[in-house]
Amino acid sequence: MKNTQDSPRVIDVTGLSKVYGSGAIAFAALKEVDFHADVGEFVMISGPSGSGKTTLLSVLGCVLRPTSGNVIIFNRDVGAARENELPSLRLGLIGFVFQGFNLIASLSASENIALVLRLRGWEPKEAQNEAAKLLAEVGIAEKAESLPRDLSGGQRQRVAIARALAGHPPLLLADEPTANLDGQTGLQVTELLKDLARVHGSTVVVVTHDQRIHNLADRIVYLEDGQIKKESL
Amino acid sequence: MKNQYLSKPAGEADALATHRPARMLRLRTMLHVGTKMMFHDKLKFAGTLFGVFFAVVLANQQLGVFLGLLSKNTMFIDNAGADLWIVPASTQTLQPGKPVAMASLYKARTTPGVAWAEPLLFGGGSVSLPSGGSEQVTIVGTKAPNFRGGPWNMVAGSVDALRSPDVMIFEDSERDKLGGLNLGSVREVNGYRTIVGGFTWGLLPFAPSYSFAEYDYARVLLGSRSDETSFVLVGVAPGLSPDSVACAIQSRNPDYQALTTRAFRNRVLRYLLVSTGIGATTAMSTAFGLIVGLVIVSLSMFSAVVDNIREFGTLKAIGCRNGDLALLLLVQSTFYGLLGSLIGLTQITSIAGFMRSPKLALVLPWQTYLITPVIMVLLCGLASLLALSRIRKLEPGMVFR
Numbered sequence: 001m002k003n004t005q006d007s008p009r010v011i012d013v014t015g016l017s018k019v020y021g022s023g024a025i026a027f028a029a030l031k032e033v034d035f036h037a038d039v040g041e042f043v044m045i046s047g048p049s050g051s052g053k054t055t056l057l058s059v060l061g062c063v064l065r066p067t068s069g070n071v072i073i074f075n076r077d078v079g080a081a082r083e084n085e086l087p088s089l090r091l092g093l094i095g096f097v098f099q100g101f102n103l104i105a106s107l108s109a110s111e112n113i114a115l116v117l118r119l120r121g122w123e124p125k126e127a128q129n130e131a132a133k134l135l136a137e138v139g140i141a142e143k144a145e146s147l148p149r150d151l152s153g154g155q156r157q158r159v160a161i162a163r164a165l166a167g168h169p170p171l172l173l174a175d176e177p178t179a180n181l182d183g184q185t186g187l188q189v190t191e192l193l194k195d196l197a198r199v200h201g202s203t204v205v206v207v208t209h210d211q212r213i214h215n216l217a218d219r220i221v222y223l224e225d226g227q228i229k230k231e232s233l
Numbered sequence: 234m235k236n237q238y239l240s241k242p243a244g245e246a247d248a249l250a251t252h253r254p255a256r257m258l259r260l261r262t263m264l265h266v267g268t269k270m271m272f273h274d275k276l277k278f279a280g281t282l283f284g285v286f287f288a289v290v291l292a293n294q295q296l297g298v299f300l301g302l303l304s305k306n307t308m309f310i311d312n313a314g315a316d317l318w319i320v321p322a323s324t325q326t327l328q329p330g331k332p333v334a335m336a337s338l339y340k341a342r343t344t345p346g347v348a349w350a351e352p353l354l355f356g357g358g359s360v361s362l363p364s365g366g367s368e369q370v371t372i373v374g375t376k377a378p379n380f381r382g383g384p385w386n387m388v389a390g391s392v393d394a395l396r397s398p399d400v401m402i403f404e405d406s407e408r409d410k411l412g413g414l415n416l417g418s419v420r421e422v423n424g425y426r427t428i429v430g431g432f433t434w435g436l437l438p439f440a441p442s443y444s445f446a447e448y449d450y451a452r453v454l455l456g457s458r459s460d461e462t463s464f465v466l467v468g469v470a471p472g473l474s475p476d477s478v479a480c481a482i483q484s485r486n487p488d489y490q491a492l493t494t495r496a497f498r499n500r501v502l503r504y505l506l507v508s509t510g511i512g513a514t515t516a517m518s519t520a521f522g523l524i525v526g527l528v529i530v531s532l533s534m535f536s537a538v539v540d541n542i543r544e545f546g547t548l549k550a551i552g553c554r555n556g557d558l559a560l561l562l563l564v565q566s567t568f569y570g571l572l573g574s575l576i577g578l579t580q581i582t583s584i585a586g587f588m589r590s591p592k593l594a595l596v597l598p599w600q601t602y603l604i605t606p607v608i609m610v611l612l613c614g615l616a617s618l619l620a621l622s623r624i625r626k627l628e629p630g631m632v633f634r
């Protein structure tokens with residue numbers, strides 16, 4: 001995998017298509033999509049169900065291969081990366097926030113965060129200290145030893161955000177981060193995500209249906225039928 | 234706080250993006266996550282552990298009974314104190330069969346390298362019971378004054394009692410069966426009035442118990458000819474190789490076989506294992522125990538992965554490789570194998586202690602305690618392959634669905 005030119009853009013996608021299946025049952029989830037995100041930007045992707053939002057996020061997250069097109073993330077052509085390079089790319093460049101929080105049930109809040117750091121090569125003690133700092137940043141320092149089952153939905157999502165920020169990845173991808181939260185908590189969590197991403201210098205791409213948080217976006221991209229219909233600032 | 238990637242040239246950031254921690258650090262991380270995940274679902278943990286425990290107990294119980302059975306059939310050879318045995322050519326087990334001519338005894342005594350040679354008489358005996366009826370014993374005749382070939386493991390009386398006329402030594406665990414024997418009791422053996430002179434403990438082969446008499450009295454009881462015996466026991470002079478002395482005796486006794494104790498023992502074992510089907514039966518039941526354990530552990534570990542499939546998907550999404558997750562499963566399977574072996578071996582050891590008797594012995598050699606954990610760790614590793622195949626097929630993109 002080779003670097004392309006130096007660019008202020010964290011994400012630079014051109015002509016991205018993703019087709020599921022083949023022949024008569026082929027379904028094009030994304031059709032010639034061009035998308036970009038600049039350093040420090042907070043971008044939201046919105047659109048109806050089945051519009052291709054999650055597919056786009058999956059491709060950006062290096063968990064799904066594009067059928068065609070270029071996917072450049074931090075100057076790396078991840079679409080052309082070998083399969084065995086993708087885990088390291090995800091680990092080193094991307095932090096994830098999932099709709100269902102996806103915390104490891106058997107690990108405490110701080111262990112969930114420290115896990116990412118340990119996978120990156122941090123010593124356990126240092127990773128645990130850093131996890132404590134991140135938990136303090138998301139406002140639940142006192143929950144460090146709690147298991148996910150003992151946390152509320154909002155607290156779990158805060159832990160998930162802290163985990164995504166662990167190691168300061170340049171790109172955060174969030175999939176419907178407010179879907180399992182009430183309106184007020186959802187707004188607080190999104191504000192927190194935006195604030196911390198700014199502090200950590202991360203670019204954020206959020207896929208969401210939730211119009212209550214649209215006003216927090218620097219830019220909103222609307223997808224429909226696998227194509228970008230409009231962008232608004 | 235400035236993001237480290239934004240201030241670095243692309244090539245350097247590439248290196249950061251593709252950095253992987255050292256193998257030892259990865260192992261420690263997977264050890265941490267693997268054990269946490271394992272203990273989290275206590276029911277599944279107990280179920281998997283039970284699978285290993287069950288396999289250990291069942292396999293070792295089968296093997297222990299089998300080894301006990303073998304030791305019953307070789308105990309006389311092991312304890313007779315001879316270096317060499319002169320046996321009829323067709324002999325496969327320690328049973329009275331075609332006799333050995335006494336001439337071979339005299340030839341052996343005059344063979345260079347032989348320290349001593351004594352006859353040994355074997356035959357079936359019938360002990361009449363006070364209540365009527367009779368019980369079978371194996372009459373063993375050993376020559377005074379040295380009594381090569383036994384008795385041993387005396388628990389009452391003494392070997393020297395055999396020097397007195399009409400005296401025999403019986404197996405202690407058979408006293409009740411033989412009509413409540415005590416020292417000095419009188420029974421009719423093969424029609425001859427016999428006095429009980431002592432008791433041995435544990436000399437109960439997979440046949441009627443050994444009952445000892447002085448050689449000449451045994452010959453009377455068995456009606457044997459004076460120029461024949463059942464076996465000849467030979468002691469080799471110190472410093473000489475039993476094999477070379479056996480060859481020398483063999484060359485002078487072409488009608489018989491001179492076997493080292495080890496060779497005779499192996500011949501008996503081979504016969505039992507191959508010709509009687511005991512070996513195949515035991516191997517099957519032992520394998521059955523292991524297979525049941527393998528299936529239980531496989532299904533438990535597989536179902537643990539399926540139940541936590543989203544967690545494994547998350548681990549892959551955040552950057553774990555298949556190799557990391559294989560390591561995680563390896564940690565778990567090793568733990569299951571070792572802990573299950575420990576508990577299982579503790580249990581089977583106490584069972585062996587509880588059921589130890591001359592009639593049924595569970596033999597657990599020290600090698601069992603080394604080999605069992607190794608086999609169980611390998612077995613659990615094998616069992617985890619099913620779970621690993623599920624993880625390998627798992628797409629990290631599933632976390633967004």
